[in-house]
Amino acid sequence: MAEITSLHAAVADLIHDGDTIALEGFTHLIPFAAGHEVIRQAKKNLTLVRMTPDLIYDQLIGMGCARKLIFSWGGNPGVGSLHRFREAIQCGWPQPLAIEEHSHADMAARYQAGASGLPFAVVRGYIGSDIPKHNANIKSITCPFTGETLAASTALNPDVTVIHAQKADRHGNVLISGIIGIQKEAVLAAKRSIVTVEEIVSQLDAPMNACVLPHWVIQRVCLVPGGAHPSYAHGYYKRDNAFCKAWDAISRNRETFLAWMQKHVLGTADFAEFQRSLAAEVQVRG
Amino acid sequence: MANSNYTPDEMMTIAAARKLRDGDVCFVGIGKPSAAANLARITHAPGVVLIYESGTIGAKPAVLPLSIGDGELADDAETVVSVPEIFRYWLQGGRIDVGFLGAAQIDKFANLNTTVIGGSYEKPKVRLPGAGGAPEIASGAKEIWIIANHSKRMFVEKLDFCTSAAGNSTKKRAPTTVITDLGVMVANSVSGELTLTALHPGITVEQVKEATSWNLQVNATLEVTPAPTADELAALRDLYARTALAHGTSGEGE
Numbered sequence: 001m002a003e004i005t006s007l008h009a010a011v012a013d014l015i016h017d018g019d020t021i022a023l024e025g026f027t028h029l030i031p032f033a034a035g036h037e038v039i040r041q042a043k044k045n046l047t048l049v050r051m052t053p054d055l056i057y058d059q060l061i062g063m064g065c066a067r068k069l070i071f072s073w074g075g076n077p078g079v080g081s082l083h084r085f086r087e088a089i090q091c092g093w094p095q096p097l098a099i100e101e102h103s104h105a106d107m108a109a110r111y112q113a114g115a116s117g118l119p120f121a122v123v124r125g126y127i128g129s130d131i132p133k134h135n136a137n138i139k140s141i142t143c144p145f146t147g148e149t150l151a152a153s154t155a156l157n158p159d160v161t162v163i164h165a166q167k168a169d170r171h172g173n174v175l176i177s178g179i180i181g182i183q184k185e186a187v188l189a190a191k192r193s194i195v196t197v198e199e200i201v202s203q204l205d206a207p208m209n210a211c212v213l214p215h216w217v218i219q220r221v222c223l224v225p226g227g228a229h230p231s232y233a234h235g236y237y238k239r240d241n242a243f244c245k246a247w248d249a250i251s252r253n254r255e256t257f258l259a260w261m262q263k264h265v266l267g268t269a270d271f272a273e274f275q276r277s278l279a280a281e282v283q284v285r286g
Numbered sequence: 287m288a289n290s291n292y293t294p295d296e297m298m299t300i301a302a303a304r305k306l307r308d309g310d311v312c313f314v315g316i317g318k319p320s321a322a323a324n325l326a327r328i329t330h331a332p333g334v335v336l337i338y339e340s341g342t343i344g345a346k347p348a349v350l351p352l353s354i355g356d357g358e359l360a361d362d363a364e365t366v367v368s369v370p371e372i373f374r375y376w377l378q379g380g381r382i383d384v385g386f387l388g389a390a391q392i393d394k395f396a397n398l399n400t401t402v403i404g405g406s407y408e409k410p411k412v413r414l415p416g417a418g419g420a421p422e423i424a425s426g427a428k429e430i431w432i433i434a435n436h437s438k439r440m441f442v443e444k445l446d447f448c449t450s451a452a453g454n455s456t457k458k459r460a461p462t463t464v465i466t467d468l469g470v471m472v473a474n475s476v477s478g479e480l481t482l483t484a485l486h487p488g489i490t491v492e493q494v495k496e497a498t499s500w501n502l503q504v505n506a507t508l509e510v511t512p513a514p515t516a517d518e519l520a521a522l523r524d525l526y527a528r529t530a531l532a533h534g535t536s537g538e539g540e
Contacts, residue, residue, distance in 0.1 A: 026340050026369055027355030051369070052418075073418035077353030078316070078533075081415075089413045101401070104339060105373035105422040112370050124378060125421030128397070128451025134407050179340045179355045182369045211368075234357050241352055241533050 002172025010220035022049035026181030033227035033271035113155035114189030161190035172215035178234030294467035319386035385427030396452040420450040436466035484509040
């Protein structure tokens with residue numbers, strides 16, 4: 001049953017050191033505010049799951065929150081590489097990062113299997129690929145009906161899934177619109193879930209067939225306007241492409257990265273304060 | 287009217303765009319595939335259906351998306367579906383005519399690497415983004431097109447890692463075409479090996495062989511790609527200019 005709380009309380013209550021957590025979103029509605037709160041609370045030894053790890057995963061990895069990353073495509077969309085992700089894999093800084101790689105179709109199917117209570121997912125794309133050679137969670141199976149060789153991979157059931165959405169009502173029912181990605185499956189596959197939202201309204205007014213997560217499948221709903229910045233929230237604000245480009249320079253070396261994180265994330269109490277801190281810097285630069 | 291004042295990159299994008307037929311259903315990768323597919327849509331193939339892996343079906347972006355999940359793709363799409371649905375029903379279900387990909391390394395059978403360069407998998411020299419949608423695009427689309435700049439670094443004898451295999455043992459290999467800034471290569475339907483079939487204007491066979499790490503097979507007869515027309519160039523440059531304006535002025539304090 002969804003409880004409406006502060007983001008600080010939700011992260012403190014539901015995310016524990018050593019958990020497997022998925023902060024999902026497919027370039028849209030990325031839960032940046034929640035990722036920052038995980039960093040502020042200095043969670044450790046997390047296994048991070050995400051189809052498309054981007055800037056917020058770069059930050060979590062660079063701040064030493066993660067021991068393992070399960071993913072299918074890691075990059076700064078439209079800009080290039082994630083420097084903290086790369087340095088963790090290439091140099092083991094700030095700590096070694098174990099990786100488990102899949103394809104997008106496989107990750108999506110693994111969340112579906114997890115949400116369906118099934119033990120594994122089935123895909124066709126790995127035949128001839130080197131990916132299964134380095135991933136014990138992908139195995140070859142033979143279709144019992146046709147004899148075709150396919151790949152099976154284990155279901156994904158994160159301890160906690162965190163997503164950002166446009167709206168919730170006062171009961172905690174959540175409406176997501178636009179590019180909805182894998183968020184529904186990721187929440188339904190998880191043992192616990194946190195949803196940050198742009199606004200809490202008295203009536204959800206969801207169109208029939210809309211992507212709605214009922215309050216009774218969510219544990220915490222937190223009001224965090226702008227909480228997907230620098231990604232975007234369809235109907236609310238656009239992606240901050242300038243910030244995504246600026247991140248390339250900020251994250252390129254350890255010192256500038258740590259100084260930025262110290263000033264804007266560790267040095268601020270919450271996401272609203274983070275946004276003021278960032279805006280002040282942009283104003284000075286401009 | 288032909289125009290000799292163009293870059294090799296423009297020739298590559300225009301050559302790729304021309305291949306799309308009106309009405310084709312195309313699963314589009316970000317970057318050069320997206321530029322070529324959208325150029326086709328705004329020139330000779332207005333009925334082409336562009337599908338991005340973020341779940342946008344029939345996308346008609348006015349500017350090129352910076353990422354595969356930009357809001358512009360959703361705004362004008364015929365429908366937006368979830369990520370599991372796009373991979374299950376639309377791609378693996380066999381509804382895609384053309385899967386359009388890029389890569390960091392390609393071998394002679396058009397297998398692709400987007401995972402690691404150098405070192406080992408565990409300790410690579412350069413860690414790349416990874417597979418994304420490519421393994422299922424390569425195995426699920428009826429035809430595969432790859433767009434890539436021609437160099438020995440790209441066209442390698444042996445991949446550092448095979449992320450997406452072009453063909454596989456249980457399924458018939460999909461016809462595969464590679465469009466570069468020097469010419470066009472097509473996978474032989476029997477051996478699967480890439481064979482040079484066309485040269486862009488002013489390019490020689492020697493130049494292409496020089497930029498390929500293996501001993502490239504060359505077709506007995508070679509076509510010459512018609513140079514970009516003034517209209518094609520104007521449409522492509524206008525698309526890039528609109529894109530730069532849209533993405534470059536969103537409050538950049540640089």
